[in-house]
Amino acid sequence: MISVSNINKTFGENHVLRGISAEFKDGVCNLIIGGSGSGKTTLLKCMVGLHAPEIGSVLYDGRDFTRMNFEERIEIRQEIGMLFQGSALFDSLNVEDNIMFPLNMFTQKRRKEKLEQANFCLERVNLAGKNKLFPAELSGGMKKRVGIARAIAMNPKYLFVDEPNSGLDPKTSIVIDELIKELTEEYNSTTVVVTHDMNSVMGIGENIIFLHQGQKWWEGSNKEIAHTDNDELNDFVFASKFMEAARGKL
Amino acid sequence: MLFHSLGKYILLLKAVFRRPEKWNIYRKEIFKEMDSIGVGSLGIIAIISVFLGAVTTVQTAFQLVSDLIPKSVIGGIVRDSSILELSPTISAIVLAGKVGSSVASQIGTMRVTEQIDALEIMGINSPGYLILPKIIGAVTTIPLLVIISIGLSIMGGYLAGTASGATTSQDFITGLTTDFNPFTFTVSMVKAVIFAFIITSVSAYQGFYTNGGALEVGQSSTRAVVISCIMILFADYVIAQLLL
Numbered sequence: 001m002i003s004v005s006n007i008n009k010t011f012g013e014n015h016v017l018r019g020i021s022a023e024f025k026d027g028v029c030n031l032i033i034g035g036s037g038s039g040k041t042t043l044l045k046c047m048v049g050l051h052a053p054e055i056g057s058v059l060y061d062g063r064d065f066t067r068m069n070f071e072e073r074i075e076i077r078q079e080i081g082m083l084f085q086g087s088a089l090f091d092s093l094n095v096e097d098n099i100m101f102p103l104n105m106f107t108q109k110r111r112k113e114k115l116e117q118a119n120f121c122l123e124r125v126n127l128a129g130k131n132k133l134f135p136a137e138l139s140g141g142m143k144k145r146v147g148i149a150r151a152i153a154m155n156p157k158y159l160f161v162d163e164p165n166s167g168l169d170p171k172t173s174i175v176i177d178e179l180i181k182e183l184t185e186e187y188n189s190t191t192v193v194v195t196h197d198m199n200s201v202m203g204i205g206e207n208i209i210f211l212h213q214g215q216k217w218w219e220g221s222n223k224e225i226a227h228t229d230n231d232e233l234n235d236f237v238f239a240s241k242f243m244e245a246a247r248g249k250l
Numbered sequence: 251m252l253f254h255s256l257g258k259y260i261l262l263l264k265a266v267f268r269r270p271e272k273w274n275i276y277r278k279e280i281f282k283e284m285d286s287i288g289v290g291s292l293g294i295i296a297i298i299s300v301f302l303g304a305v306t307t308v309q310t311a312f313q314l315v316s317d318l319i320p321k322s323v324i325g326g327i328v329r330d331s332s333i334l335e336l337s338p339t340i341s342a343i344v345l346a347g348k349v350g351s352s353v354a355s356q357i358g359t360m361r362v363t364e365q366i367d368a369l370e371i372m373g374i375n376s377p378g379y380l381i382l383p384k385i386i387g388a389v390t391t392i393p394l395l396v397i398i399s400i401g402l403s404i405m406g407g408y409l410a411g412t413a414s415g416a417t418t419s420q421d422f423i424t425g426l427t428t429d430f431n432p433f434t435f436t437v438s439m440v441k442a443v444i445f446a447f448i449i450t451s452v453s454a455y456q457g458f459y460t461n462g463g464a465l466e467v468g469q470s471s472t473r474a475v476v477i478s479c480i481m482i483l484f485a486d487y488v489i490a491q492l493l494l
Contacts, residue, residue: 050367070268070375077373088364102372105271160371 001026002158002190007046007056009039016042017053018214027188029181029204033195034211035236040194041085041162043211047192048080048160049073060158078106081151081189085163087143089135089150095122096131099150106154121149125179141172145179152183159184159191165200177203196236198243201225210236259455265377266385266451279383287349287384287450288391292398294348295341299399302336303328303406311416321417325425328407333434334494337399339486342445345392346478350453353384354474357457358467366458381454385447392446393439400438437493444489445482452478 002024009017016039024030032040045051047058049065058065060076068076089098099118103109109117122128125145135143144164151159161180165173181204184191193200201208205222212232220228225237226247238244270276310327357380360366369376404426411417417425453474460470 048371050370074373077371080371082368082371084364084368086363088368090365090368091359091363104275105372105374 001061002047002192003059004043004047005057005059007043007053007058009042009046009051009053016214017046020056020211020214020216022209022216022219024190024192025207026190027185028191028206029184030190030192030207030209031195031201031205032192032209032211033201033205033236034217035196038211039214040196040211044160044162044192044194048082049077078102078154079157080160081154081156081158082160083144083147083151083162083164085166087135087147089138089143089146091135093134094131095127095133095135095138095146095149098135098146099153101150102154117153118149121153122146124152124183125149126175140167141169141176144168144172144176148176148179148183152187155187157187157189159187159189161191161193161195163194163196165195165197170199173197173199174203180204198237198240201237212236258459259451262377262381262455262458263451265375266381266454268375268378270378270382271374276379276383279379280386283383283387284391286352287345287387288395291345291348291391291395294344295395295399296402298340298344299332299337299402300406300409302340302399303332303403303408304410306331306336306403307407307411307422308414308416311411311414320425321421322425322428324411324417325407325422326428327425328411328422329404329426329430330434332400332403332407333438334490335486337403338396338438338441338445339482341396341399342392342442342449342482343479345395345445346449346453346482347475349388350449350474350478351471353450353453354457354460355467355471357381357454358460358470361458361460362463362467377454377458381451381458384450384454388446388450389443392449393442396438396442437489440493441486441489444485448481448485449478452481 005021007017007020020043032043034040042051046053053066056066063076065073065076090101093101096115096118099121100114103114103117118131119128122130125148127142127145127149130142138146164176164180168176177200180191180193183189193204195201202222205225208220208222208225209216210218210233218228218230218233225233228234238247306328307324310324314321314323360380366376369379408422411422412419456470456474456477460466
């Protein structure tokens, strides 16, 4: 479980996160949702240590990540897998080497074992046999799946996913969402997904945190989200004509 | 602002020289960088060096109007100019353009496409992994390039001098072998090592702190070349003042 407590983050005069506290549970998909500029990605980056919050703490199963130095964080970081919005694959490495990269850095496994693990991860994301392709040769959806394969290469306890569906067609988005849900259950990982995609919210949102103007505005599940009297959340959820039309059936 | 940047640069260097996670991965990267920086720059260094020597010979001959000065002086001037100034400094300025812009844009692109964030998330010391191999690659290969440059510059001077009739083969070789001070070679190597460090560290710094997108990567790359060139010339003066 990951607990964040009273997270505050500012960039100059811009107070992006205002006292956010939340708990992210094991074995379920925890979603952080909100409009553009609400602080979703900033919260995620504070949680993984890419941003340092001015106030507040992030606890990984009771271990205070925010108080640790670089060396102390390494142990937790090896338990973290992350899929970035743009996949962030290393351009100079092919698919296989991208997935083996953390294994090369942090394990003493032999090349054959690492290759087996990379192939297993590739099979898991339905990309078996694509080992030798370079990131420039992959479609957006394939890049995301390779990003997921790299994220799970070290069998992570904590999985972070930033905007998994940005730039993808609806069908591929569903495939990625289902994959994230399957992997979460399979590894019993604490998965945190940042998204503003309502299909993801309704499909995999078991525990949802809604951010508005840098504050936690609402918390609940996808079963509850359509039946709240929170105006800001309703504005967000039913912004599209499709969701508005489906409102009565939810 | 200047002190803020200087502080950030020093902190980055501190992170660069932190103990590597796995030496054999770094070793591979170092060899890759040695190939890219050293072998990859051999062609351009060879071409400019030959012409530098040739131009020095022709211009020195043009200025030697007195019959009291022997033509053999040309060989000595070409040798000392090449060793002390032309080969290390001009090569470094050319390499600041070629290697520096490449380092800054490579690291800058990694920054804006979140590849550096991905390294950090994995628990890898990203400055060390990305910058240390480039610095080691440069400080080992650039002095070798300078040695090659010195040889080719003198050869270019010899060819231009004998072909144009500015000097005879014998005069040139006499000048080349007379009154050679080996310390000039030491100064040249000191310059090469320091210039190599400046090119890679300054360019890596510019790339590492790129913010934004493709436009900013281009700006970082330009800044890397400009600042490296200024720093090289400043260091050139300081080294000359201190060592000669």
